[in-house]
Amino acid sequence: MAVGSQVRKVDWPVTSDAFNSDCPAREVLSHITSRWGVLILTALGGGPLRFSELHTTIGGISEKMLSQTLRTLVRDGLVARAVEATTPPRVSYRLTELGDSLAESLQQFLDWIRLHTVDVVDAQHRHDRETR
């Protein structure tokens, strides 16, 4: 009843801070922004895909890295893995509700890249000319 009964959380602030190297948020950041994380999550934003579909959708990814990154994302609760009992078994991956909420902001990020890659490349050329 008393105000003093409110227990202060000491381990971590309610809002996790990726700027703090010891906060779990830093690990979450690294998983998502891993080399293939953003692309996998965004690809699944268009709906469930099978392993081989992901493999062809995402240019240049190896089966090892696709499998490995998917496992991490499944463990993080962002992606769900479903085995269809056919022969041969088909395995499909889809975003969880949690992953879906994330994919929206990642989609915005990829949209920015789509629009502005040309500007970045221009800037690179200008920079290389000016500093030789």
Add this chain to the structure above:
Amino acid sequence: MAVGSQVRKVDWPVTSDAFNSDCPAREVLSHITSRWGVLILTALGGGPLRFSELHTTIGGISEKMLSQTLRTLVRDGLVARAVEATTPPRVSYRLTELGDSLAESLQQFLDWIRLHTVDVVDAQHRHDRETR
């Protein structure tokens, strides 16, 4: 005048596609989602910061990686470097207009992490318990 005079761009589609491993968008993606890229850009979203301020704001980053990542972001036209002619010289970094437009979506992304790191950690524990 004729429709045929419209020249088709063959090198790259107007919208750059990070899913294509040969598209420059892939490099842009890698620069921004590099280990320290998101944190540096988001930190600068709050206004210009000096080298040492960035160093203390971003926990765990080494001077080498801060310097190296900043150089990449400056070359990409996302960050501007300004030397103030004092003694000793102070160097401040700020977002360019281009970088500012990006930092908005990155801020949303970090906001998602702030809100949902707890959910991810929960999912990890559940997963580890279920699969042992």
Add this chain to the structure above:
DNA sequence: CAGCATCCAAAAGGATACTG
């Protein structure tokens, strides 16, 4: 089809020492 295990090369990145 959907992976996993192993090996190995390359890249990333930290520690340290030094500079204008």
Add this chain to the structure above:
DNA sequence: CAGTATCCTTTTGGATGCTG
């Protein structure tokens, strides 16, 4: 203060071969 240079360790990740 704001870096750079070097060294060296760790991590990443691709290639290959094999499995249910």
